Structures are given as C-alpha cells and as structure tokens.
Amino acid sequence: MLFPRVLSVAVVLTLVSAGCRTPNVAVIAPRDEPNGRTASSERSAHHAERDPPKADVENLPHVVSASFEESPERSLGNDANDLFAGRDELPLDELVAAVKARNPSLQAALASWNAAANKYPQAIALDDPMFQSMYAPATWSSASKVQASYYFGIAQKIPWAGKRELRGNQANWEAAAASFDVGEAQLRLTEAARMAFFDYFLNQREIELNASSREALSRFRDVARSKYEANQVTQQDVLQADVELAQFEQQQIELDQDQIVAVARINTLLHRRPDHPLPLPPQKLSVVQELPPVEGLREWAVGNRPELQALAARVQSEQSAAALACKEFYPDFEVMGRYDRFWTDAVQQPQIGLNMNVPLNQSKRHAAVQEALWRVHKMQADYDLAADTIRGEVQSAYARVHGSRRKIDVFESKILPAAQDNLRAAQSGYEAGTVDFLRLIEAQRQILDLREKYQMAVADFHRRAAELSRAVGQDVLGQDPPALAPAAEPPEPASAE
Numbered sequence: 064m065l066f067p068r069v070l071s072v073a074v075v076l077t078l079v080s081a082g083c084r085t086p087n088v089a090v091i092a093p094r095d096e097p098n099g100r101t102a103s104s105e106r107s108a109h110h111a112e113r114d115p116p117k118a119d120v121e122n123l124p125h126v127v128s129a130s131f132e133e134s135p136e137r138s139l140g141n142d143a144n145d146l147f148a149g150r151d152e153l154p155l156d157e158l159v160a161a162v163k164a165r166n167p168s169l170q171a172a173l174a175s176w177n178a179a180a181n182k183y184p185q186a187i188a189l190d191d192p193m194f195q196s197m198y199a200p201a202t203w204s205s206a207s208k209v210q211a212s213y214y215f216g217i218a219q220k221i222p223w224a225g226k227r228e229l230r231g232n233q234a235n236w237e238a239a240a241a242s243f244d245v246g247e248a249q250l251r252l253t254e255a256a257r258m259a260f261f262d263y264f265l266n267q268r269e270i271e272l273n274a275s276s277r278e279a280l281s282r283f284r285d286v287a288r289s290k291y292e293a294n295q296v297t298q299q300d301v302l303q304a305d306v307e308l309a310q311f312e313q314q315q316i317e318l319d320q321d322q323i324v325a326v327a328r329i330n331t332l333l334h335r336r337p338d339h340p341l342p343l344p345p346q347k348l349s350v351v352q353e354l355p356p357v358e359g360l361r362e363w364a365v366g367n368r369p370e371l372q373a374l375a376a377r378v379q380s381e382q383s384a385a386a387l388a389c390k391e392f393y394p395d396f397e398v399m400g401r402y403d404r405f406w407t408d409a410v411q412q413p414q415i416g417l418n419m420n421v422p423l424n425q426s427k428r429h430a431a432v433q434e435a436l437w438r439v440h441k442m443q444a445d446y447d448l449a450a451d452t453i454r455g456e457v458q459s460a461y462a463r464v465h466g467s468r469r470k471i472d473v474f475e476s477k478i479l480p481a482a483q484d485n486l487r488a489a490q491s492g493y494e495a496g497t498v499d500f501l502r503l504i505e506a507q508r509q510i511l512d513l514r515e516k517y518q519m520a521v522a523d524f525h526r527r528a529a530e531l532s533r534a535v536g537q538d539v540l541g542q543d544p545p546a547l548a549p550a551a552e553p554p555e556p557a558s559a560e
Contacts, residue, residue: 146333153342155260158329162256163249165334172241172248179234179241186230190220195401216401216414223393229383236380243376246369250533256332257529263325264344265522269515270318276511277311280304283507286493287500300500307504348521350471351540357461360535361454368453368536374446381442385435391428394419453534460531467524474517482510 146161147153163169198213284304290296327337365371397418406412422428489506492498532538 145339147342150342152345153260153263155257158260158333159253159256162332163252166252166332167334169245169248169252172245176238176241176245179238182234183231183238186234187227189222189227193218195399199405210404210407212405214401214403214405216399216403218397218399218418221396221398223390223395226387226390226395229387229390233380233383233387236376236383240373240376240380243369243373246536247373250369250536252332254529254533256329257532258526259325259328259332260344261348261522261525261529263322263329263341264348265518266318266321266325267344268518268522270315270322272511272514272518273311273315273318276507277308277315280307280311280504280507283490283493283500283503284308295496296500303500303504307507348525350468350521350524352468354461354464355539357458360461360531360539361457363537364453364457364535365450371446371449371453374442374449378439378442378446381435381439385432385439388428388432388435391431392422392425394422456534457531460527460534463527464524464531467520467527470520471517471524474513474520478513479510479517482506482513486510 147157194215194217196213196215198211201207202209202212284301287296287300287304291298291301323338326339326341329341330337330339399416399418401414401416403412403414486506486509489498489503493500493503528540532540
C-alpha cells in the first residue's frame with residue numbers, strides 16, 4: 064500500500080541523514096601585519112560600521128588542519144628541535160615570536176575564535192523541516208468498510224523577514240570580537256616574554272658583577288695579607304676580607320637560584336621543560352633616547368588596542384540583539400503541504416497550509432527590548448571606561464619609561480664615574496697606608512651596589528617600555544614607531560523607540 068511505503072522511505076532517509084561524523088578541526092592562524100594586527104582585525108576595525116563582516120568559514124585565510132593532540136616539536140618531553148641551538152646569545156625578537164607560536168594560551172584564543180566563527184551558519188540557518196504523518200490503524204483492516212485513512216506531509220518554519228540577518232550579524236560581531244581577543248592574547252604574551260627576558264638579563268648581569276667584585280676583593284685580601292705579614296696592619300684586615308668573600312659566596316647561591324627561576328619562566332612560556340638550557344642573554348641592552356609624543360601614543364592606543372576593538376564589536380553585537388528583540392513583535396510562519404486520505408473526496412486530499420504565531424504578549428516583548436537596550440548602554444559604558452583606562456595606562460607607562468631613562472643618564476654621567484674614582488682613591492690610599500681597610504671595603508661595597516642598581520635601572524627601563532608597548536598595542540621602541548591614528552568611537556546606542 065502507498066502509506067507504508069512512504070513511511071518506510073521517510074524513516075530510512077531520516078536514519079541515513081542522522082549519522083554524525085566527527086569533522087576535521089581547523090585552526091585559523093592570524094596573519095601578521097606590519098603594525099602587529101591580524102588580518103581579521105582589518106575586516107571589522109572601524110567601530111561605526113553598521114554591517115558586520117561576513118563569516119566565510121570555508122575560505123578563511125591561513126587555515127591549517129590541526130589536532131588537539133600535542134605535536135612532537137611542541138612536546139614538553141621532546142626538545143630535539145632546539146629553538147636556539149648554536150646561538151651564543153638569546154635573541155629577544157625570536158624569543159617573542161617563539162612564545163607566540165608555541166604558548167597554549169594563544170592556541171586557546173585561536174580555538175575560541177574558530178568556535179565563534181562557526182556560529183554564523185548556525186545562526187542564519189532555517190529550522191529543519193518537519194515530516195508529518197498520521198493514520199487510522201483500524202481502517203487498514205480487511206473488515207473495515209471505509210477507505211484506508213492516513214496523511215503525510217512536510218512543514219517548514221520561516222521567521223519574519225530580517226530576523227535571520229540580525230542573528231547572523233550578531234554572530235559575526237561576536238566572531239570579530241573573538242578575533243580581537245586573539246590580538247589581545249598576543250600582546251599579553253609579548254609582554255610576558257619580554258618581562259621574563261629582562262629578568263634573565265638582570266640575573267646574568269648580577270652574577271657577573273658578583274664574580275668581578277669577588278675577584279677584586281681577593282686582590283685586596285692579598286694586599287692585606289702582604290701588609291699583615293710585613294707588620295703594617297693587623298690581622299683584622301685579613302679576617303674582614305674573609306668575611307666579605309663569604310658574603311659574596313652566599314649571594315652567589317641566591318643568584319643561582321634566581322637563574323633557575325628565570326630559565327624556568329622562559330621555558331614555561333615556550334611550552335617546554337622548565338630545565339631546558341637557554342643561551343645567555345646579550346651583554347648589553349640599548350637604551351633609546353627619544354620616544355614618540357605621548358599624545359600620539361594615547362590616540363593610537365584608543366584607535367588600535369585589540370581590547371577596545373573587541374568591546375566595540377560587542378557593542379555592535381548587542382545592537383543587533385536589540386534590533387532582533389524589536390523584530391519579535393512580528394509573527395513567524397510555518398508553511399506546510401500534505402496528502403490527507405482522511406478526506407473521502409479526492410479533490411480535498413492534497414492540501415497546503417500556513418501557520419503563524421500571534422504575538423499577543425506585548426509586555427514580555429517590550430521588556431525584552433528594554434533589556435537589550437540596557438545591555439547596549441552597558442557595553443558602551445564598558446567601552447568608555449576601557450578607553451579612559453587605556454589613556455591612563457599609556458600616560459602612566461610613558462612617565463615611568465621617561466623616568467627610567469633619566470635615571471640611567473644620571474648613573475652613566477655622574478654616579479658610576481664618581482664611585483669608580485672613589486674606589487681607586489681608596490685602593491691607592493690603603494696601599495700607601497693613609498686609608499684603613501674598612502674604608503676600602505666600603506668603597507668596594509658601594510661601587511658593587513651602584514653597578515647593580517645601574518643594571519636594575521637598565522632592566523627597569525626595558526620592563527617599563529614593555530608595559531608601554533602593551534598599553535599602546537604596538538612596540539614603541541621599534542625601528543618604525545607607530546603612526547598616529549584617529550581614535551575610533553563606538554556606534555550610537557539603539558533608540559528605545
């Protein structure tokens with residue numbers, strides 16, 4: 064009979080289409096731009112745009128197949144491919160690039176971006192069509208005196224015009240925000256890598272200073288012993304030198320511990336064993352004398368910080384949600400067609416129909432619109448707060464960089480030369496017998512302390528510069544300082560009307 068055959072075909076088609084196969088996972092790698100922004104940033108950077116970027120999931124740039132299983136070269140237990148093999152010095156720029164390529168936190172941000180990008184086709188898709196059927200079993204009996212009664216049909220829900228587009232807009236803006244979150248994760252990793260590098264640099268300089276001071280003090284001890292054996296000084300000078308040497312040995316133990324911590328911090332950022340050996344840091348870090356104007360840096364930060372761009376994209380997403388809430392005052396439809404054998408007249412059996420909901424509950428929909436509008440205002444307030452915070456961060460970081468540079472100038476031009484002259488005078492005076500050993504030791508302590516403070520000032524300058532680059536969203540001490548860019552403003556709020 065016709066109905067059992069139709070029902071069997073429908074069941075078979077349903078079972079076949081219901082099969083689920085795990086798809087290949089694709090990770091979208093951001094495309095580096097000269098200014099440090101990703102390619103996805105360009106497609107939704109201007110916050111006043113009303114139309115969101117289209118989520119072309121099948122043709123996204125730089126898509127590579129990937130598995131969530133760890134690749135061998137990134138394994139914590141496999142360091143066959145050493146990143147810095149054969150290097151005498153650890154290069155900062157390559158370290159930052161390696162951290163951004165290997166650190167799991169950036170992979171997590173990329174995964175979130177991929178997940179958000181795949182919401183668009185879901186948001187704009189129609190509901191699955193519904194197959195409908197019903198039959199009267201008793202009419203199929205040979206004893207029945209009426210015709211076999213059944214019907215089968217299909218129905219499709221269709222939302223009011225514009226709802227699917229607004230849902231797609233909302234999903235696209237969320238995907239754009241997730242792409243900016245990737246840029247923000249890159250900035251955080253860059254700052255963390257630079258901070259770890261400068262701690263490693265400072266620790267190595269302190270180890271060298273400790274060794275050179277211990278060597279100088281050993282020479283002073285030899286002079287003191289010679290003078291003691293010649294009955295020119297007391298044994299206290301020799302004993303005092305022994306005490307100072309023991310203190311240097313104790314300090315060396317602490318510095319060795321700090322070096323282990325610094326190496327472990329860098330290797331953790333590189334996603335490999337904490338005790339993997341690293342090349343030594345460079346002997347010297349250059350200190351720039353001129354910085355770009357702080358006014359331009361503030362405006363650049365407001366116009367280009369990924370964090371602020373993500374907030375602007377989320378403002379647009381909330382505006383789409385508010386517009387979608389307004390569309391809920393209009394009905395949705397369901398079109399259907401069926402063949403109904405419950406009717407005896409043949410002309411009545413083929414049927415078409417239209418269903419729609421009747422949006423009578425206006426108070427619920429008005430409340431939903433108000434909720435959506437308040438969310439828009441909340442996101443705009445968050446945007447304004449973030450913009451003010453970023454301006455303050457740039458100004459504060461700029462002041463700290465400028466102060467650190469001035470401290471270095473004072474050390475190089477006045478403090479260190481004076482301390483060196485003082486040590487030479489104390490050493491000559493002790494050998495001539497006009498200065499006691501305690502004053503010589505004090506001069507040696509002073510120059511060691513000042514040299515350490517100088518190296519700390521150099522490291523502090525670069526740390527503050529890393530903070531400023533993080534606040535601006537671009538390396539401010541690079542070869543090409545950031546060009547001035549106008550500040551982007553969030554869109555106007557959706558009207559409560």
